[in-house]
Amino acid sequence: MVNKIGIVSLSSGILGESFIKHELEIGKERLNKYGIEIEFLPNALKGVDFIKNHPESRADDLLTAFKDDSIDMILCAIGGDDTYRLLPYLFENNELENIVKQKIFLGFSDTTINHFMLNKVGVRTFYGQAFLTDVCELSNEMLPYTKKYFEELITTGKIKEVRPSDVWYQEREDFSENAVGTDMEKYTNDxxxxxxxxPVFKGKILGGCLESIYYVFDNTRFNDTVSVCSKYNLFPKLEDWKNKILLLETSEEKPAPELFRKMINTIKKYGIFDVLSGVLVGKPQNETYYDEYRKILLEEISNKDLSVVYNLNIGHATPRCIIPFGVDAEVDVCRQVIVFNY
Structure with missing residues (x-):
């Protein structure tokens, strides 16, 4: 049972900006209704500019949250694009390894990189939701499918199984106070x-946002992602991917099919598709390029024996489940379920 949540801003500092204060208040009220104490780590609310310019402060917050035994769960505020900058402050002198312990860590998007950091030091984490995007949802309640998994995690500390959502939602474009209490348009999910x-395969799951993984191998966004990630051996060695399941999902930037193909090919060159037991792919946001991505996956993953499953409700398409990393999983497409064995 989670009694206290520590909220961290490890990527973007948007949580500290005045224009999202109404969302922040909604999220605080919802967590308080569960009887959960909330602690915003010292730098979590310092805003976009401070967070961007002080990766060492972001790293301090993560270390503090792990050190504090009263914090049961570390919840990421939101994603962003440069959390790789925390690497030197967490790994140069084994800072993270020296203090880390098993506790719930939940986030998605650019937080993919933090999941890889924690995977390096042996911590099992949870992928798929964040404070601002999910707990602070502007509807009158958290989205039912999202809420179900969040409640399971805070009450049991685990996710037992994941099934598809019956619906998917068109993403909000208005996050202003005017949008509070409004619902999103929804559609039947397949x-x-x-x-x-x-259709049935097993393995421990690891992965996340495709763009975040791609920038480990490519300097398009920042000129030092490849050198920094490689210096600290962030991405697991090929032998460590053997019999694992790779999770991939795409961001709200809705990458064009040409870029999607390039990103899939970049990780393909690493040799990963030759050693995995399976691949799980999230629904693209708003189903944009749904058929194009599907076609590219079929064309570029040349290992036709590899199980590839598409259209998971995870990551940037709402609603969102939560997927445990580092836990034995069995995927059964016939039964439409992923079961986790702890």
Whole structure:
């Protein structure tokens, strides 16, 4: 049972900006209704500019949250684009490894990189939701599917199984106070889709946002992502991916099909698709490029024995489930379920 949540801004500092104060208040009220104490780590609310210019302060917050035994769960405010900058402050002198302990860590998007950091030091984490995007949802309640998994995590500390959502939502464009209490348009969801391979497969899951993973291998966004990530051996070695399941999902930037193909090919060159037991792919936001991405996955993943499952409700398409990393999982597309064995 989670009694206290520590909220961290490890990527973007938007949580500290005045224009989202109404969202912040909604989130605080919802967590308080669960009887959960909330602690915003010292730098979490210092705003976009401070957070951008002080990666060492972001790293301090993460270390503080792990050191504080009263904090049961570390919840990321939101994603962003440069959390790789925390690497030197967490790994130069084994800072993270020296203090880390197993506790709930939840986030998605650029937080993918933080999941890889924690994977390096043996911590099992949870992927798929964040404070601002999910707990602070502007509807009168958290989205039912999202809420179900969040409640399971805060009450049991685990996720037992994941099934598809019955619906998916058109993303909000208005996050102002005027949008409080308004609902998003929703559509029928089709469930898990097997693109290739066997419908049943097993393995521990790791992965996240495709763009975040791509920038580990490519300097398009920042000129030092490749050198920094490689210096600290962020991305697991090929042998460490053997019999694992890779999770991939795309961001709200809705990458054009040409870029999607390039990103898939970049990780393909690493050799990863030759050693995995399966791949899980999230629904693209608003189903933009749904068919194009599907076609590219079929064309570029040349290992046709590899199980590839599409259309998971995870990451940047709402609603969102939560997927445990580092836990034995069995995917069964026939039964439309992923079961986790702790």
């Amino acid at each position: 469930g898990f889709e097997l693109l290739s391979g066997k």
